[in-house]
Amino acid sequence: MDIKILLIIAIYSILIQNFVLTRFLGLCPFLGVSQKISSAVGMGMAVIFVMSLASAITWAVYTYFLDPSTSILGFFFSEETLPNLTFLRTIAFILVIASLVQFIEMVLQKKVPTLYRALGIYLPLITTNCAILGAAVLNIDGFSAIGLDGKLTCIQSVVQGFSAGVGFLLMLILMSGIREKLELESIPESLKGVPIAFIMAGLMAIAFMGFSGLSI
Amino acid sequence: MSYTIKLAVTLGIVCIIAAFALGGVYEITKGRIAFERERVMKEALQNVLPRAKNIIQTTTPEGKVYFRGFAAEDTSAAPVGYAILAYGKGYSSTIQALVGVEKSGEITGIQILFQQETPGLGAKAEEVLYGETDSWFQRQFKGASGLEVAVDKDGGKIQSITGATITSRAVANSIKSEMEWLKKEGLILSESDRLY
Amino acid sequence: MKRSLVQEFTKGFIDENPIARLVLGLCPALAVTTSLINGIGMGIAATFVLVCSNTIVSMIKGVVPKKIRIPIFIVVIATFVTIVEMVMAGFAPVLYKALGIYVPLIVVNCIILGRAEAFASKNSVGRSILDGLGMGVGFTMILAVIGSIREILGDGKILGFPLFGPDFEPVLIMILPPGAFFVIGILLGIFKWSDLRQEKKKLQSIVH
Structure with missing residues (x-):
């Protein structure tokens, strides 16, 4: 296993192509739960957790069921009749994510009630968080920028999902810190709330563009 | 239940x-x-490969793919040109370009097939100016000597895209290295060969 | 208070505009709007999915068990998204390439699930179609506005046609990601400003 490429993926997903700032994924929770640092941390942790798991499971579903070249359905079909199911990708992924979130919610509620109390209210929101589906789709499409042109391996996918989640948490914390301060500032009435949050995000995106020059 | x-x-x-x-x-x-x-x-x-009427894909024993272009349907004559895919690492993506070259080593055209460079900067490699039909950046390669392709900053003749030297260089250098491979295979001639 | 059919259609334009008022469906609004044509393409794709999913959801609203309605809605939406994906790949490959991963991501566009849950699952098929169309048009309009602003300022063009002379130095940042945030932030600010003004006028007219 090449550790270096994993590190590159992590740096790339957290800083260079931050999901929120350059791919605009997960904006709804980014604006919705970034008013207070405590809820930002809760949401971020829940996203990291679900995103890492979802990356692994969607990768396995794609590899072993949908992609005819690696499908285990090969046991039942001959080479010629083996169906190419890659067109079911979107529907399969969103179902996997929705059931995964439900499942995590049930398990946490029963087994780890403390964690459930901390993350519980954020979990239902995650199903429609486009960052999760985005991460799953990107794992299959690959990252041309860092020389990964095809589908990632399983480990790479999990690392990618995890670090994209970390990048999301980082943005949530930064944003909520800024918004807590903004509360006390005198800004034009019409820019209060969401509009100023967007403009702040734009400024942060400019700052993060500095990372895109990193040669990795 | x-x-x-x-x-x-x-x-x-x-x-x-x-x-x-x-x-x-x-x-x-x-x-x-x-x-x-x-x-x-x-x-x-x-x-x-504007002169080719019939283009055939060829795979070398090492698994490298290139295309041979023939002037007529008949493939027994010598090819009029070759086309090959060049992959260059740009600023935010691997740029994939198809290059056509004649036996003399003169490039007959390039076309970028894939790139995800920064919009407004590197993505201008595919920009077609209003009223024109082809990309000004890619047009510059036409007629250039394949083995000497380089951007202006490296002493070559290709004018690089403003603010996107990495992209321009990636395209030029990836093309040049493919040309060197073609030459090594003996498919195209270099400048010095042509003198004799 | 029941809306007329025309109101059902036009409410999505301004009064309940998904982006401007409801602040939903932001990811595509920002990600793909580097040019007017991309914005319109995304808008049309989303409108198609919105109308189709609204239709089906309102048709099956009586037979869907309440507990699993959300998963079923998601399956319906995902089906239409995949259809759009395949049709686009076959018939509009350039647009398909430009929109990239944001085509499959229409599935998680909150507007679509939002309308299915909040409107189509409670109203007749006809009204649901009108609602979907209206919301889709409202969404497309905002995407077109953002796309035009970014293309004009960031590239000096509109639909590829140069607007200014060759000396125009484009404001590059506008077609880069930060520009998207600025444009939508300021647009939402303008919407809020006009709302506040109207409220003030109303108050004044009551006082006088």
């Missing part, structure tokens, strides 16, 4: 209906998608 099973069955049925509906649409559009993909490649090949 039976209620849960009923729910699961309902959901299962919905999924199966959806899967079959999609299967149907997939069968209908499959041919069209494949045709579209092939058309893009065919047009690109024709663009970079």
